[in-house]
Amino acid sequence: MIKHAVKKRAKWLGDSLAVMLCVVLLGATTAQIFAGQSPDEAIEEIAELAEAEWLDGNPGQALHILGPGLGTHPNAVRLQKLRADILATASRRHQEAVDAYDVILDAYPESLKVRWAKWSVLLRAGQQDQAIAEFQRVAQLDVNNPIVALRLAQELRKVDRLEESLEWYEKAVSMIPDMVGWRLALARAKLDVLDGRGARDEVEHVLRIVEPGSPEEAAAHGLREVIYGATKERGRRFEPILSPGGTAAERKAWSAIRADAWRLFDAGRYAEVEPIYRKLLALKPNDYAATHELGMTLLGLGRCDEAIKIFETMSGMDPSDEVYADAFFRIGRCLMKMEKWTEALAYFEILYDAALEFDEKTKEVPPKADLRVLNTKTIAMWLKRVKKHIPADAMPKQNPLLPVVDPDAPVPMTEEELYHKIATERLNPAQQIYTRASLMGRDADFSMFRYVIPANRVMRDDRPTGTHEFIPIEPHDTFPNTQEEIYLMFGLVTASYDEMPLSVECFLETPRSNANQIPLARDQVIMNMGDQTGYFIITRPESGWTPGLHRCGLYVGSELSAYTHSDEIRFRIIPETS
Template sequence: MIIHPYQPYRFRNPFVRPSHHVIGLLLFLLPVTLTGSPPAFANDPELRSEGQVAQRAKAAWEQGTTDLALGILDQGIHDHPQALALHQLRGDMLATSRHTEAALESYETVLASIPTSLDVRWAKWSVLVRSGQVEDAVTELQRIAAIDPQNPLIHLRLARELRKLDRLEESLTSYQQAVELGPDMLNWRLAMARARFDILDYEGADRDVQFVLGQVSPGSPLEQSAKNLLTVFYGSTERGRRFAPMMSPDASPKQLKDWSMIRHDGYALFEAGRYQEAEPIYRQLLFLNPMDPLAKQHLGLILMNLGRCKEAISMIPKVSDLDPTDEDYTATVYRLGQCLVDLGRWEDAYIQFKILYEATVEFEKTTKEVELPPGIRVLDKKKLMRWLDKIRPHVPDLAKESDAEAGNGASLVEPVAPAVPTEAELAAKTIEKLGPQNTLDTAASLVGRDADFAWFRFVIPARKVMRDDSPTGAHDFIPLDPEISFPTTQQDIYLVFGLVTASYDEVPLAARCFKETAELKGAQTAVAQDHLIMSTNDQSGYFVLSRPTTGWTTGLYRCGLFAGEQTSAYTQVDEVRFRIVEAPRPS
């Protein structure tokens, strides 16, 4: 059972009632017999029209007698085989009764005649998602996007679902369509940048992030999100999901096996300084796998240590492509500088040693008050300066220009005594941390995450929700009339979800929803929100977004979903979006 604390008045929908009501008021979905219809309905004069059939079937359904409701519908379909509304209603009933395939057949009957029926396609998509037919659900979502191409949220949702299936190129296309329809949604553009990065379009990814940085105000949550994304792009831990650095694409299983067997031996010889023995092994490694970047770097160092500088330089990657956090980085740059001196390439050599000297000076500044762990290797600043002095006569102009730049930089920096914060300022900072947190920075990263979310298997917005009680005592909550577009006249909106695994304990969950454009500008007040407690072993539930007192206003809404007692950037585990559109005028 899920508990929605403090809000018993919200159960306006006849399909969901408070658990404290008498059991007769609960909607139990009993096992359904799909074959045979009660003969009493065959000659019932009340069932002659399609509308009367639907009305009576719904009444039986809402009373919990699903078998009776299906019997009424079967007779009505027999009498009115072209009544597509009855087929759709039958699909809805079967979808809530654990008869997945029969429900899909009913929906397909309607779609065969009306392929552009969005409400039926959303209902079919919902059944596919809940039943775990992920590929088919994505295909159905693509059909929905083709029917309603101007709805940006469909493209955004499709992009995320395709990403989960590792269909990254298709996912990027959907992100592009969403951003084109919502150019002001800068957080969507960050997700698109991540999608570009993952298919190795590094230039395009950087361009999208720089665009966002050029649009946001300094200090805004999105600015921090964009900068965080840049650290991913230019850091040392990721190269994008399509990046395969360890083996060439056409490597055979035997090559992979041979490569992995000798790699450790080569590295052990390299670490021991036995360079002549290591060289042939590293050449074999690169023959088996030309894309092994570490083997290239190590072979370059081996050749430099063997005095074969000209050959070594062709092996070493560009300094800009090396990882500064790698333990071999400084050794590589240092030896490269020495080789360039031996080859008389003075300008290049000066640049190498200058890079190391500046890095060493910066390291000393930042670790002045820090006790370094034993065994850590630190470059000798005096030795680097001797190399620079040796090279400087060969590049006087470059050295003079470099020294002038360093002098100008130093003159611009004036030591300023650190301001001691007052007691009032410290208290203000503490209070600020205790206040509501803007979770938009988390949202921007969530929208481009690599894996399925840890908590929710799916979250489906819907107009209604129904509870199905299985014979084992477990509860399953099922969305009815699923959608992501609701009219301004909509009362409550339900976010029906399924967890990846059953709840291990009484876990608090929460949903907080904002107008997305307002949230981008820093809004902290939620338009709608709900809290619930998942009981042990429950695997599905729903949030109720009650209609605001001022009514729903048109626009795009983003709901952050949270696990835990507090709602903050640290407890947000997923998100879902819907939009409010103008209600159609009565004709």
């Protein structure tokens, strides 16, 4: 047994010496080959030799080739960058790659290529905060690139840094003010930090510039309903109070004066009760009933401006439907008194839609006798009064695909009459939800895609466990119009549990979407069980790339629809400079 062990150790030492000798000979040979060349020529040939080995699947051999070259040319950025790239593709050597990129950035802090490469390594390694910090440096350098600002805003939202995200959304929109989808994302960002008025202004601006019946108009109307409080969504920063807040002394003080406030309010003594309500709200800011009564008090004092601001704060609370609808109506009436007819119209339209929906829901089951409900006829009358004061050219555009709201319209058909009409008429297929607008204005920052990185190339790293990982090479979001292929390398939140198709569809992104626009590229991959990374290939169109921004929608499944639309990624094409 001892003899066998000695032989085995001797064999191991012999193999080790052989490997070391090969490395020494390789270094000596490399130095001899490039000894008679200029430094630039030698650096380039060393890089080409190492890169050939690397791309042939021998990263260890490539690093051995680079060793003597970096010893001779320690400041050669070409060799330093190649070594860092090789380390980035080697299993479990992410930190070495980051350190190698940092060496280059210490000497050349404005190198965008190196910063993009470092960012992609940090992102793949799951170091989210460091990746965001690096991408912020990219954004500070590439100040005229709108999709960098937009992506940074999206990445900040993923880690709930909403206030910082809002700043970058504003920068992105300031670069392309007419990009409707981006402005709706900005409105959503403002809503999430509870800036309801700012969000409303952004959506109203969108509704003024979009075409009637366009997909963007439908997305804007949906977001407007959320902003105005037609749903239970209040924004991410909203914190519902599930138990009494404040100290015991504050709750005792609140309960001691609450009844006095109601008695004064009920008696119409508004000047006396106003300071009491303000003290109540200082003790319990989320008391929606006191907030509503303070708004009514200010109306009684003839201070419409202040009343509107008080009523609007209720969107950050959780009031009952009855109280919130009344607040909506009071705001509309205030705006009418202030002759802000267009703003008042938005409130009454939402109330009218809510009244119609309530009537439909309670058609067969009438509401309780003591429940206060929206009266469709009454709201229609107020709508008619408001519209009389709005010039035709200032009236919001009507969606031609939707029926015109007519307060004087006859009673809707009965269910039997409707069935008879459907049976006797030829019906056209309903228009599907427009795919490219399905994420506009939605809180859709979380999907099954953990990251998506555009790159020039992709490399596969086979691990000893039998799994593999795809790695982006030369990541960036800007490509010349001569680029033949763009790789969209992605990582999933969790490994695929079964065979699963994923699809991508790319369009030229313009301020106005066109439902008949032909996609520039499509691709589909099948994820096998256990796969967590993959890539799409976006091939150059036969007619060539169109310079500008390109948006790619990512879909879970082989069917491309609004229901399978999971995420999006953007890149831009620029003319190649000579």
